[in-house]
Amino acid sequence: MSMDATMAAQAADTISSIFAPVSTPAAKEADLARMVLWLSAVVFVVVGGLIAYSVVRYRAPAGEPGSEPPQVYGSAQVEAAWTAVPLIIIVVLMLATGRVIHEVQAAPQPPDAVEVTVVGRQWWWEIRYPKLGVITANELHVPVSDSLSRRPTFLTLESADVAHSFWVPRLAGKTDLIPNRTNHMWVEPHEPGTYLGACAEYCGTQHTLMLLRVVAETPEQFSRWVEQQRQTAAAAPADPIAAAGRRVFLGTVCSSCHTVAGTVAKGRVGPDLTHLMSRATIGAGVAPNIREHLRDWVRNPDNLKRGVLMPAMQIDDKYLDQLVEYLLTLR
Numbered sequence: 001m002s003m004d005a006t007m008a009a010q011a012a013d014t015i016s017s018i019f020a021p022v023s024t025p026a027a028k029e030a031d032l033a034r035m036v037l038w039l040s041a042v043v044f045v046v047v048g049g050l051i052a053y054s055v056v057r058y059r060a061p062a063g064e065p066g067s068e069p070p071q072v073y074g075s076a077q078v079e080a081a082w083t084a085v086p087l088i089i090i091v092v093l094m095l096a097t098g099r100v101i102h103e104v105q106a107a108p109q110p111p112d113a114v115e116v117t118v119v120g121r122q123w124w125w126e127i128r129y130p131k132l133g134v135i136t137a138n139e140l141h142v143p144v145s146d147s148l149s150r151r152p153t154f155l156t157l158e159s160a161d162v163a164h165s166f167w168v169p170r171l172a173g174k175t176d177l178i179p180n181r182t183n184h185m186w187v188e189p190h191e192p193g194t195y196l197g198a199c200a201e202y203c204g205t206q207h208t209l210m211l212l213r214v215v216a217e218t219p220e221q222f223s224r225w226v227e228q229q230r231q232t233a234a235a236a237p238a239d240p241i242a243a244a245g246r247r248v249f250l251g252t253v254c255s256s257c258h259t260v261a262g263t264v265a266k267g268r269v270g271p272d273l274t275h276l277m278s279r280a281t282i283g284a285g286v287a288p289n290i291r292e293h294l295r296d297w298v299r300n301p302d303n304l305k306r307g308v309l310m311p312a313m314q315i316d317d318k319y320l321d322q323l324v325e326y327l328l329t330l331r
């Protein structure tokens, strides 16, 4: 069932291709990749064509088997040509690549850029906006830029366990998240939309389902999202079942791994659940975030994501229902 759910969770989105860039660094990299491919194609056609021509033109004539062709030894001009031309091609590729690497890596951070820290974890993404006071998981929200107002997002990449790699093909190239090291990258989408990404460095059992989505929004939508994420609902929900679920949540080990801002739950091992229901998927993209999957997930996360580090809670159906009712209030 998990693959169905995964595909359903992604169905709304388009294919992630590096040749459909919507972000400044991705566009520079796509242009470079196209140039390299075209140059390689020309080399392939010229070299392949010359070989094919020689094979046909100089094959042994019918009726004269065994006659030795004229033997030719060296030609300074030809050798100079086939040394110089590839050398020129390599130098052109090297300069073009160096220029794009420099433009992407050395891009200065504008003063009003959005700053985000992404921490790779087995197998999900912790996402923090230190200046905005927002903490979320697996779904990165960023504003779009236009030619009049640029507001790129600069990412600081870290890992809590093993090496991971942050890759959203339409936004930028891959950058690794490495334990005890800090890497940097940036994205600058120009079109609102949801862009899919994934972990691109093998990091254990569920590397495949360490999915990522980036929601690029207009500056107004992004501000509203930030406002909403900063709110904390400290009070218990009015609904008695959800209120009972809150007691289950705060009274069991849930709260030692997860945070719900405004409560005693301050765990940092699992994703922050303060605004759980504002996210489209659960389990880093394994399933749409709806009651049915949420219940499945809490009952036994292993069913949806085998090998996941969250344990099955083994709680009675009654408490499970209360707990899920509470989770559904975390908007």
Ligand code: CUA
Pocket (backbone or CB within 6 Å): 120, 121, 123, 163, 164, 165, 199, 200, 201, 202, 203, 204, 206, 207, 208, 210
């Ligand atoms: Cu994280 Cu692969």
